[in-house]
Amino acid sequence: MASGFLKLDYDFLNAFLIWSWILSYLCFDDNRSKIWQLTGSLAACLFVGTWAGSPFFFFFATAYGVVLWLSDSEDADKLLEYTSVTLLIGGMVNLIMISPEKLNGRFFAFLSYSYFQATCVVLGGLVCLMLKEFRARKISRWTGMAGLLFLSLMLLVVFRGQMTESTGFLFQGDPIHKTISELASPLSFKAILQSNANLRELLKWFGWSIVLFPLFAFLPWTWCDRSKSRFLRFWLTLMLVLTFYQIRYIRWLVVGEGLYYGITCYLLWTMIVGQFKNRASGYVRAVAIIVPLMILQSMHNFHWSTSFATIDKPLVELYTWIRRNTPETSGYFDEKKPEYGILSFWDEGNHIAFYARRPAVVNNAMWGYKTMADIFSAKTEDAARQLCQKYGVRYIVMNTFKERGDGSYTFWNTYKNMPEVPEYSYVTAGIVEDPDYKKTFFFWLLDNLALGTRALFDPAAHFRLVYASDSPDDVRPPWLLYENVAGARVSVQADPSSVVQISIELTIGKSKYLFKKSQNTDENGLADLVVPYSTSHKGGRIQTEPYYKVSFYKDSVFTKAMLQVAEVDVLAGNDVGMRLELLKSSD
Incomplete structure (x- = not known):
C-alpha cells in the first residue's frame, strides 16, 4: 500500500x-x-x-x-x-x-x-x-x-x-x-x-x-x-x-x-x-x-x-496473470474513475491494488466492506449480478484454503440495511445473523465453482472461471478468479412444456468438470438459456470443449445439436440460438 x-x-x-x-x-x-x-x-x-x-x-x-x-x-x-x-x-x-x-x-x-x-x-x-x-x-x-x-x-x-x-x-x-x-x-x-x-x-x-x-x-x-x-x-x-x-x-x-x-x-x-x-x-x-x-x-x-515481506508463489502467479490478461483501468494511468473493480475478501484488497495494479472493491482498511458483505451474502445469482453491476465488479478473487470463522459469514447479513458508506462501521446493536450462510453466493463460488446447484443457485449464467492456480490432481486450486459477464443467450424453439438441456466439459487445472443446465420451455415452446463460457477457450488453466451439446424435443422427436459460442457473444450477451447445428434426430 x-x-x-x-x-x-x-x-x-x-x-x-x-x-x-x-x-x-x-x-x-x-x-x-x-x-x-x-x-x-x-x-x-x-x-x-x-x-x-x-x-x-x-x-x-x-x-x-x-x-x-x-x-x-x-x-x-x-x-x-x-x-x-x-x-x-x-x-x-x-x-x-x-x-x-x-x-x-x-x-x-x-x-x-x-x-x-x-x-x-x-x-x-x-x-x-x-x-x-x-x-x-x-x-x-x-x-x-x-x-x-x-x-x-x-x-x-x-x-x-x-x-x-x-x-x-x-x-x-x-x-x-x-x-x-x-x-x-x-x-x-x-x-x-x-x-x-x-x-x-x-x-x-x-x-x-x-x-x-x-x-x-x-x-x-x-x-x-x-x-x-x-x-x-x-x-x-x-x-x-x-x-x-x-x-x-x-x-x-x-x-x-x-x-x-x-x-x-x-x-x-x-x-x-x-x-x-x-x-x-x-x-x-x-x-x-x-x-x-x-x-x-x-x-x-x-x-x-x-x-517476512514475500508473498507466496501462487499469489505472484495470480497477480501477474491479472495484470497481463485483464483490461487496464483508469485510476492508475490517469485520474479518471476506474472502469471496473475486482472483489475479494477484504484482507486481500491491498495486494490486488498494488501487485495486480487493478482497482480493489474492498481493501485492508476495510473500506468497501459493506459492498463485499452484500454481494457475498446474496441468495441468488441474479441478486449478486445486480449488485456487481451496481458497484462495478467485473472480477472476483476467491481464496479456497483460508478459514474465516463462521461468525464472519453469519454477520454479513447485518449489513443489508446499513447506510451505503465506504468505510467499515463498527456494529454493536441490530446484529442479524444468518443461519443459512452456506446458501449464499460466496459458498456457491467457493464450493460449487458456479457449476452446480446450491440452494437457490443453478449452474451459472453470468459468472465464469477464468483462472485457477496450479495444484495437485486431488487438491482444489488455492486461488480462483471469476469474471462477471453478460453471458451468451441460447434461444431454442422446442415442444411446449419440454426440457432443453445444454452442456460443455471444462478442464479446471488438472480436473474435468461438466457444466450442464436445463430449462423447461414455456407454453409456446420457447426456452432462453444463458451460458457464461465460450467454446474452444484455453487460458488461466481453464479449458473448454470446441462446442456445447444441446438436446431437446422438437415435434415429439428427441433432437441433438452442437453449438459454438464466441468470446464476443459471451461478453456482449448476443443471442446465438440460430447457430445450432443439428446432429441427429430419433423417436
Whole structure:
C-alpha cells in the first residue's frame, strides 16, 4: 500500500514519523532548543495527515504528560512544553489544511482523514498546555484533575461514536474484528502451557531476547540520563505491551526493536561482567557468553527481514496473470474513475491494488466492506449480478484454503440495511445473523465453482472461471478468479412444456468438470438459456470443449445439436440460438 506522501511505504512512513517525534524530544531534553520542537511539530503534523489512528498514539503522549504532572516529576515542565507545542501545531495545521469539500460530508469520520483526528490532537495539546500553566502557577492538582475530567467527558460526549469504534478495534468488539489476524495476540500463556506453538510464534516475531523483557522493564539504566531513560523506557515498554496484546502494533516498534535488543544486551552484559569482575580473564568469559547470544539474535533478524515481506508463489502467479490478461483501468494511468473493480475478501484488497495494479472493491482498511458483505451474502445469482453491476465488479478473487470463522459469514447479513458508506462501521446493536450462510453466493463460488446447484443457485449464467492456480490432481486450486459477464443467450424453439438441456466439459487445472443446465420451455415452446463460457477457450488453466451439446424435443422427436459460442457473444450477451447445428434426430 503506497502512501500519498512521497509514495513511501505506508507502515514505514508511520513508524518514521512516530520515532521522529520521540527522538526529537530526546534531543529537546538536552537544551530545550526550538529546532527540536519544530521537528517534533513537523512529525506530528505529517503523522496526523498520514494515519487515521494517530490520536491513539498522541493519547499515550498526553497520558505520559499527565502522569509526570501528577507525580510532580522534575522533567514534567520540559515534557509538557514539548508535547503541548508539537501537538497544538501539528493538529492546528491539519485543521487549517483540510478541504471540507473532499470529506463528502464525513467531517468527523473515524476511519478516514477528517476533522476528528486533528481535533483530538489539538485537545491533547491543550491538556498539556493547561497542566503546564497549572504547574507554573502552582494551582492544586484537584483543580487540574477536575479540568481533565471535564475535557474527557466533553470528548466522550462529542465523539461518542468514534470512541465506541476505537474501543471496538482495541477489544475486538464485533465478530469481524475477531477474525482479523493482526488484531490477535502473539502471546497466550494458556496456549504456551498447552502447546509450544504459541511460544514459537512469539519467538518468530521477536527472537530469543524477548524472554529478557522483565530485565529491560525493571532494571535501572545507569548509563543514561534519568529523564531520557524514563521517557524512552515508557515508549518501548508501551509498544512491546501493545504488540503482545495485538501484533499489529509491531509496526510502531521498527527502530525501537533495535533499541530494545541493544539495551537488553547491554543490561545483560553489565550483569555478566559484574559476576566475573573479580576473576582473571573475566571479560573474556563475559564475551564468550554474550557473543553467541547476539549471534543467535542476529540470525533471527536476518531470517525475519528476508522472509517476512514475500508473498507466496501462487499469489505472484495470480497477480501477474491479472495484470497481463485483464483490461487496464483508469485510476492508475490517469485520474479518471476506474472502469471496473475486482472483489475479494477484504484482507486481500491491498495486494490486488498494488501487485495486480487493478482497482480493489474492498481493501485492508476495510473500506468497501459493506459492498463485499452484500454481494457475498446474496441468495441468488441474479441478486449478486445486480449488485456487481451496481458497484462495478467485473472480477472476483476467491481464496479456497483460508478459514474465516463462521461468525464472519453469519454477520454479513447485518449489513443489508446499513447506510451505503465506504468505510467499515463498527456494529454493536441490530446484529442479524444468518443461519443459512452456506446458501449464499460466496459458498456457491467457493464450493460449487458456479457449476452446480446450491440452494437457490443453478449452474451459472453470468459468472465464469477464468483462472485457477496450479495444484495437485486431488487438491482444489488455492486461488480462483471469476469474471462477471453478460453471458451468451441460447434461444431454442422446442415442444411446449419440454426440457432443453445444454452442456460443455471444462478442464479446471488438472480436473474435468461438466457444466450442464436445463430449462423447461414455456407454453409456446420457447426456452432462453444463458451460458457464461465460450467454446474452444484455453487460458488461466481453464479449458473448454470446441462446442456445447444441446438436446431437446422438437415435434415429439428427441433432437441433438452442437453449438459454438464466441468470446464476443459471451461478453456482449448476443443471442446465438440460430447457430445450432443439428446432429441427429430419433423417436
